[in-house]
Amino acid sequence: MVRKLSRRVYLTVMLIFLYAPILTLVVLSFNASKSRAKWGGFTLKWYKQLFSNEETLNALYTTLLIAFLSALIAVILGTLASIAMNSMKKKPRALLMAITNIPMLNADIVTGISLMLLFIFVNVVFRTRIRLGFTTVLLAHITFNIPYVILSVMPKLRQINKNTYEAALDLGASPIYAFYKVILPEIFPGILSGFLLAFTMSLDDFTITYFTTGPGIETLSTQIYTEVRKGIQPEIYALSTLMFAAVLLLLVFVNRKSAVKEKE
Amino acid sequence: MANKLVDLQNISKAYGDNVILDDLNLYIKENEFLTLLGPSGCGKTTTLRIIGGFETPDSGKVIFEGKDISKLPPNERQLNTVFQKYALFTHMTIAENIAFGLKIKNKSRQYIKDKIEYALKLVNLKGFENRSVDSLSGGQQQRIAIARAIVNEPKLLLLDEPLGALDLKLRQDMQYELIRLKNELGITFIYVTHDQEEALTMSDTIVVMNQGYIQQIGSPEDIYNEPQNAFVADFIGESNIIDGIFVQDEVVEICGKKFACVDKGFGNNTPVDVVIRPEDIDLVDPKEGTITGIVKSLLFKGVHYEMEVEANGRDWLVHSTDLSPVGAMVGIKVDPYDIQIMKKPESEDEEAVVNDEQ
Amino acid sequence: MNNKKRFFAVPYVVWMTAFIIIPLLIVVYYGLTNVDGKFTMENILAMFTPINMKALVYSLLLSFISTVICLLLAYPLAMILRNADLKSSSFIIFIFILPMWMNFLLRTISWQTLLENNGVLNTILSALHLPKQHIINTPYAIVLGMVYNFLPFMVLPIYNTLVKIDDNVINAARDLGANSYQTFSKITWPLSLPGVISGITMVFVPSLTTFVISDLLGGGKVHLIGNVIEQEFKFKYDWNMGSGLSLVLMVFVLISMAFVTKYDKDMEGTNVW
Secondary structure, three states: OOOHHHHHHHHHHHHHHHHHHHHHHHHHHEEEEEOOOOOOOOOHHHHHHHHHOOOHHHHHHHHHHHHHHHHHHHHHHHHHHHHHHOOOHHHHHHHHHHHHHHHHHHHHHHHHHHHHHHHHHHHHHHHHOOOOOOOHHHHHHHHHHHHHHHHHHHHHHHOOOOOOOOHHHHHHOOOHHHHHHHHHHHHHHHHHHHHHHHHHHHHHHHHHHHHHOOOOOHHHHHHHHHHHHOOHHHHHHHHHHHHHHHHHHHHHHHHHHHHHHHHO | OOOEEEEEEEEEEEEEEEEEEEEEEEEOOOOOOEEEEEEOOOOOOHHHHHHOOOOHHHHHHHEEEOOOOOOOOOOOOEEEEEEEOOOOOOEEEEEHHHHHHHHHHHHHHHHHHHHHHHHHHHOOOOOOOOOEHHHHHHHHHHHHHHHHHHOOOOOOOEEEEOOOOOHHHHHHHHHHHHHHHHHHHHHEEEEEOOOOOHHHHHOEEEEEOOOOOEEEEEEEEHHHHOOHHHHHHHHHHOOOEEEEEEOOEEEEEEEEEEEOOOOOOOOOEEEEEEEEHHHHHEEEEEEOEEEEEEEEEEEEOOOEEEEEEEEEEEEEEEEEEOOOOOOOOEEEEEOOHHOEEEOOOOOOOOOOOOOHHH | OOOHHHHHHHHHHHHHHHHHHHHHHHHHHHOOEEEOOOOOHHHHHHHHOHHHHHHHHHHHHHHHHHHHHHHHHHHHHHHHHHOOOOOOOHHHHHHHHHHOOOOOHHHHHHHHHOOOOOOOHHHHEEEEHHHHOOOOOOOOHHHHHHHHHHHHHHHHHHHHHHHOOOOOHHHHHHOOOOOOOHHHHHHHHHHHHHHHHHHHHHHHHHHHOOOOOHHOOOOOOOHHHHHHHHHHHOOOHHHHHHHHHHHHHHHHHHHHHHEEEEEOOOOOOOOOO
């Protein structure tokens, strides 16, 4: 009994620890005072101003576009790579998995710097004029997103009974048809969670974006970082609260739906 | 009469509304091979886990050698368990697995070494000390799980469907091994299985369970030859369970015909369940049979033929070494002592009758 | 068919070579050359100047403390989550993935509001008649920021190894006479070690190399090795020096990676989701 209670208490304390900053930001989005340290009364002002704050809306658009494109391309490359690795022998597979793990285990700052130097190096050696900006950030995000896709898809592929694919071929399906009808539906949950994970990671990234971006292009992360010194516009809190609420609602909705499905 | 080693008194256990065991009473004698037999969800595994200490009963007592151990944690109980799917420690070698319990008890190095050697010899896996768990087959892992348990010299060994994951041939070999082990070690076994053949082969005593109640306790012969109710009859072996009327002592009416039997005291003209094992039905010349029928199907089963005979409005399952072709007219004859009479349950629920007298 | 399937890896291999392996080689190249492209050890040796050495030692100290705290907080949490017998992973997602939809920088900044001298924490403390704590702009705040941000990367790998342990393996240890402490030290802990090692790496490396957390919560007073490298790239534009220092830093990363590969052969620990 005591044990059960202490578990509850511990879990609650950890949840408070993890969610206190988030709650703080939600509260700040309704704070009439521009200062983070003072409560100036309740207001919806920042939510209204958000929709006329072009700078922030632009940053949001860039952030979402990069997150979507990088997750999409990472899903394509990562899924193909997973299928290939799954059919490989142990040694080459281990080698590829080791490469996959580099961006996951390496320091973000080193990954960021190395990609920045790559673009500069290419310009120097091949006399090209790649400018740090949208494209370079996108390439960087795809790079660190691929491992998340592979780690989501691989376990699903391993679960598949090899015979199901062979059975499809035996029943007269072409390899492509068998893949679409048999393999893809099985690994689809893995692909989906890989996509969502990649999207989230791209959205939350600052360090790698910071080193691979250039003048004239801002994501939410880089915009916030610049504003830290001169004071963050409260519209950002409003925007973050909206994004958080949207994802929360989506998750709750999806869970409800799958819970209902399970019951049936 | 040997002593009671374990005595379960009024054990009840429920998960929420789901009653697993209801007021179960059972004792296990010293040196007995007792099997808890029943379909999945009958409460047999829960009973074993309560004895092992992995579940706490909602009410009731577990008495071990005269002491109440209901509140003792598993590590303080003088018994060991062989788990379903073996539960070996994959991060240890075979020797380390077997030594686990002995090291906890701070036995000397030499003692542990001797014990490992002895145990491996006992389970026919000499020289496997330094192998890893992953390198063993299912049957070998099973032997190691047994070795790991018995080196601790428990008074009682609990076995939870230990042969369930093995293939048929291996399972049969292991059945002999287990009987040999039990005889060599002289310890008490409580064995859980849903496989009636396993239970009949190995046990001194079988406890048939269903829906949290004990249906019948007895020797394998008792259980097979004299099932106390339709559930036991149906679960153990194949049988013809037929509605009948107990006309008077030693006479029962089945399908409109009177059969001689040996039972008494069910009350004149009372509806009863009649059990006749398929191998106890003799197919004879139509003129000599109590009733006559037509052979509907025929299967060759190796040791015998399996036939379905339609007679007096129902199908009779018959096992015989003599072949009667499909379509043949046959007579059905049953010896009086092969007819088993059982009281009819008053409702479906009462099929799960409490029956805890040994 | 399998032969054909293998070619699906080609785009991936090309991509990873171009954007992971070659870039790392370029860092090595810049780190070992000067502005004129000549070989030099100067950039590497720069780590051993007093000012950089101090930053490195300080980073190692803070990331070590953060890693230990994360482990101490995460292991019980992972145990609780494992024993909670969750039917789906959605609760885990709720706890650890959902916060990422609030930007990492904002989440860190909001600790300023919580920790400030007149912030939420001190208001609560004084309401309880407890002494105020000066935390913001100190190393304590940085450690807190590291623990807060990287805790999920400790919990998830440990949780993943713990859920794989069959209940009956734990029961078997108890059955063989082990008490709860012995069961933990001889069974649960060794079986979860791959997850622990992965977790340690995934907390230690980002803590050691961060420049953002020290920037936001240290008030510019605390200089970590990450800040030094960032300055070289972003303000001094000395890529050779920055690369040289990064190479030294990568030694620690490589040591961590080696540990993970040794103890976590199937990489089940890094497979956090």
